[in-house]
Amino acid sequence: MTVAPPPASPDLAVGAFTDHGPWIVDPTQLTWRRDIDRLRRRTRAEVPQLMRRRRLPPGRRVLRVGAVLGGALGHWYVGARRTGSTASRADLSRRLRDAFEELGPTYIKLGQIISSGEGIFPAELVGQFKRLRDQVRPETFDDVRRVVETDFGRPLEEVFSWFSREPVAAASIAQVHRATLCTGEPVVVKVQRPSVAALVRRDLAAMSWIAPVLVGRIPVAALANPPALVELFAETIVEELDFRLEAENMLDTARILAETGESQAMVVPRPHPDLVTRRVLVMEELSGFAFDDLAGMQAAGIDTERIVQAGMVAFLEGAMLYGVFHGDLHGGNLLVLPDGRVGLLDHGITGRLDEPRRLAFLRLLLGGTVNDIRLQLGALRDLGALPPDVDLEAVIRDLKLDGPPIDPTKLTPDELLREIRELTKALLAYGARMPKELMLFVKDMLFLDGAIATLAPDVDLFAEVTRVATHFATRHGDRILRDIGIDPRTVEIDLAGIKGSFGVDADTPSLTYRELQARRQVIQRRMESRQRRHR
Ligand SMILES: Nc1ncnc2c1ncn2[C@@H]1O[C@H](COP(=O)(O)OP(=O)(O)OP(=O)(O)O)[C@@H](O)[C@H]1O
Ligand SMILES: [Mg+2]
Helix, strand or coil, X not given: CCCCCCCCCHHHHCCCCCCCCCCCCCHHHCHHHCCHHXXXXXXXXXXXXXXXXXXXXXXXXXXXXXXXXXXXXXXXXXXXXXXXXHHHHHHHHHHHHHHHHHHCHHHHHHHHXXXXXXXXXXXXXXXXXXXXXXXXXXXXXXXXXXXHHHHHCCCHHHHEEEECCCCCXXXXXXXXXXXXXXXXXXXXXXXXXXXXXXXXXXXXXXXXXXXXXXXXXXXXXXXXXXXXXXXXHHHHHHHHCCHHHHHXXXXXXXXXXXXXXXXXXXXXXXEEEEEECCCEXXXXXXXXXXXXXXXXXXXXXXXXXXXXXXXXXXXXHHHHHHCEEECCCCHHHEEECCCCCEEECCCCCEEECCHHHHHHHHHHHHHHHHCCHHHHHHHHHHCCCCCCCCCHHHHHHHCCCXXXXXXXXXXXXXXXXXXXXXXXXXXXXXXXXXXXXXXHHHHHHHHHHHHHHHHCCCCEHHHHHHHHHHHHHHHHHHHHHHXXXXXXXXXXXXXXXXXXXXXXXXXXXXXXXXHHHHHHHHHHHHHHHHHHHXX
């Protein structure tokens, strides 16, 4: 007798979840969701207050950061610095990791970004900072119990028949424990660190104080737009500190993945229908391979190139068609399930583009595939990267955007520096700055760059761009036409232009990530030797 597989869970219609979960998600029946829109508005309204610039600089915090980082550097300087470059770098990296961990959530988050910079930052530093993704020092069990009991308003034992004392993972905001509900379902419980809200507030005060000073003193800093960076940090962190908003983000992302037909590529854990509060989030456990466990995935026969390809498409679909994307991609927030699907964890930071910005974003990326400079620049202006009254033709002329592309590996270091200097000067003169809405996106791209490096180094990037563009044209053509009045099915992908933007000739047949990395290294080495000559 053959046993029929159990029928698919009915909630797969409303979200990209695992085939069978511990419960069924019915978005109309979730108790924590009742007042969610008001909660989101109220949370956002808190931001200006958090960023209010104090008259006096937050001296104590600045001193403490200085002391902790200075201590780390000092110990390295008198110790391992002299032991040879590898050992010295390893020692410094370890000390910096300890210092960042000690300084708390803001610095741990910064460390996570650095940990995504494989190939950009030194390997020892990346290796050490990887631990800041999910192996930060946990809180004591007594503190965890206190948070759970305060938020649920009853003893832990009334909710859980079993609760692991040791967390399975601990990151910047929270730690995650495995548990069993009194009703029998296995779950994981994300518990917020008790002091995190206060720590973040204090760091925000320091950052709001320093950001305008940076812009005033270092003109180039204006391009990076530090005040907007602080604002973005404030906005994302206040939302991240309320797990009801995170649970709602989980539902949004799951729904979009289901609607775009990506449930075969990505899944989101199911939040519990009742057990979600500001600081406690009970959800389905996902398990699988760590995102950089290449050997494990290959041994299990998982196609790692497919993971990156599917991830890229799903990410762009969310951003371009819905204006919603996972805003905190790093190795700790992703798992690869044994069936090759990616488990998306930690939806505390979810990027959201309002409708005008989403459309601008769509025009920007479409303009990239057809190499239409005017379309791209107009989109960048609408995203806030350039002032609204900017003269686009003048920008094109001044930045030589309609000239032939430059291959940076064919320039001497001095020529390259001159190009960069001129570009920076022109951008500053036009009042260009990084728009807040693009910052999360760029941070995610840094992660994806590293993900391609580990999971798909031999994929041809030109073929990839063509594949993604074709996917959007065939799958979402009607919708894109409706949105921005351009039919992606009738425009031609400009591969020569795309090759130009990678800095290679139009007749280069293909370019893998490995080759791209080699080109970056050529430039890096030349710049280093120039620096040495000039010392
Ligand atoms: N549903 C889940 N199933 C299995 N493991 C999970 C789940 N949710 C979270 N984890 C693990 O717990 C870790 C911490 O959770 P999470 O990333 O949500 O916390 P965080 O403090 O918000 O992290 P970050 O520092 O990235 O902001 C994750 O990196 C992951 O290893
Ligand atoms: Mg995380």
